[in-house]
Amino acid sequence: xxxxxxxxxxxxxxxxxxxxxxxxxxxxxxxxxxxxxxxxxxxxxxxxxxxxxxxxxxxxxxxxxxxxxxxxxxxxxxxxxxxxxxxxxxxxxxxxxxxxxxxxxxxxxxxxxxxxxxxxxxxxxxxxxxxxxxxxxxxxxxxxxxxxxxxxxxxxxxxxxxxxxxxxxxxxxxxxxxxxxxxxxxxxxxxxxxxxxxxxxxxxxxxxxxxxxxxxxxxxxxxxxxxxxxxxxxxxxxxxxxxxxxxxxxxxxxxxxxxxxxxxxxxxxxxxxxxxxxxxxxxxxxxxxxxxxxxxxxxxxxxxxx
Numbered sequence: 001x002x003x004x005x006x007x008x009x010x011x012x013x014x015x016x017x018x019x020x021x022x023x024x025x026x027x028x029x030x031x032x033x034x035x036x037x038x039x040x041x042x043x044x045x046x047x048x049x050x051x052x053x054x055x056x057x058x059x060x061x062x063x064x065x066x067x068x069x070x071x072x073x074x075x076x077x078x079x080x081x082x083x084x085x086x087x088x089x090x091x092x093x094x095x096x097x098x099x100x101x102x103x104x105x106x107x108x109x110x111x112x113x114x115x116x117x118x119x120x121x122x123x124x125x126x127x128x129x130x131x132x133x134x135x136x137x138x139x140x141x142x143x144x145x146x147x148x149x150x151x152x153x154x155x156x157x158x159x160x161x162x163x164x165x166x167x168x169x170x171x172x173x174x175x176x177x178x179x180x181x182x183x184x185x186x187x188x189x190x191x192x193x194x195x196x197x198x199x200x201x202x203x204x205x206x207x208x209x210x211x212x213x214x215x216x217x218x219x220x221x222x223x224x225x226x227x228x229x230x231x232x233x234x235x236x237x238x239x240x241x242x243x244x245x246x247x248x249x250x251x252x253x254x255x256x257x258x259x260x261x262x263x264x265x266x267x268x269x270x271x272x273x274x275x276x277x278x279x280x281x282x283x284x285x286x287x288x289x290x291x292x293x294x295x296x297x298x299x300x301x302x303x304x305x306x
Contacts, residue, residue: 110274113161118276121239125276126150128158131175138206140183142166146277147174155237157278163243163267164188164231165275176277181244181265182210190229190244197222198232201245201263210245212261217252219259225249229263239278243267 016024036042118125126146134141146152148171156168158178166186170177179186184205190212191198197219199212215223227247233240245263252259 110161114274114276117159117161121276121278124279126152126279128152128176128275128277130273130275134177138184140166140180140186140203140206141169142178142180143175144178144275144277145175147172147176149173151279152176152277153280156280157238157242159242159276159278160268160274164238164265165267167237168277178275181267182206182208188238188244189232189235191232192223192247193228193230195222195227198234199223199261201229209248209262209264212247212263213258215259215261217256217259220252223247223250223261228266 032042114127118127128144128146128150131143131145134143144158152168152171154168154171158165158168164181166178166180166183168176169179181188181201181203182205183203186203188201189198190201199215201210201212203210212223212229225247229244229247231238231240231242231244243266245265247261248264249262250259251261
């Protein structure tokens with residue numbers, strides 16, 4: 001079999017062989033690298049080439065950077081939208097709390113004051129919540145959520161953190177009716193805290209201020225506008241020293257038998273949600289029992305026998 005040669009004809013052999021060229025360029029590269037490292041001959045050449053190739057590099061990089069920027073932009077927009085939705089929901093959830101905070105703060109202040117008032121009557125005060133006011137527009141009454149089951153009795157005093165609210169007038173199993181000090185059928189024995197003058201404050205009904213009646217017009221120094229009225233404690237219902245009202249005006253007209261004194265209640269009366277119902281034990285000097293008609297003849301016979 002004849003051997004076929006694949007080498008080119010002799011007239012194609014020109015210049016050095018590939019291996020020689022490889023060795024030459026390798027040595028040349030090493031020499032340039034050494035010269036550049038040692039003497040930095042090619043620094044300016046590199047700068048010129050870098051400046052010339054920079055527009056081409058930016059043109060090649062621009063599509064990728066543009067796509068990345070667009071992706072980041074839409075991702076940030078979606079994140080902002082979701083964050084805004086979350087913040088809006090959080091604000092809506094906290095809106096009720098934020099709006100009700102002043103009311104809660106006022107209620108907490110009233111509760112602390114009510115606890116301080118209850119401490120004056122240990123074991124003799126029952127806390128109750130106001131349910132609703134009476135339907136009769138001509139009477140001043142309200143209903144609380146404590147009744148006969150809780151030991152509430154007719155005649156017990158009702159107070160708040162400031163002073164006297166009224167008196168229990170009817171008792172049901174689970175609620176009680178309280179007649180306010182502003183009711184036209186209610187009266188509270190009081191005294192002027194400054195001078196000690198005693199009187200009785202009568203309610204005047206809806207839309208009118210209570211009055212002190214049967215006071216002499218000559219009591220100029222004993223009662224004046226701005227005086228504070230407290231319970232005198234002589235009725236056996238209200239403990240002595242509870243705030244009741246403040247004198248708003250004193251009219252001493254000539255020719256009148258009594259002065260006209262109007263008062264403004266100090267307690268909540270119609271705005272409080274919590275009250276205290278005081279038991280009989282809170283009154284230091286209870287009213288003694290009235291003698292019955294059957295006792296009178298016996299006393300009369302005893303005198304005759306004597």
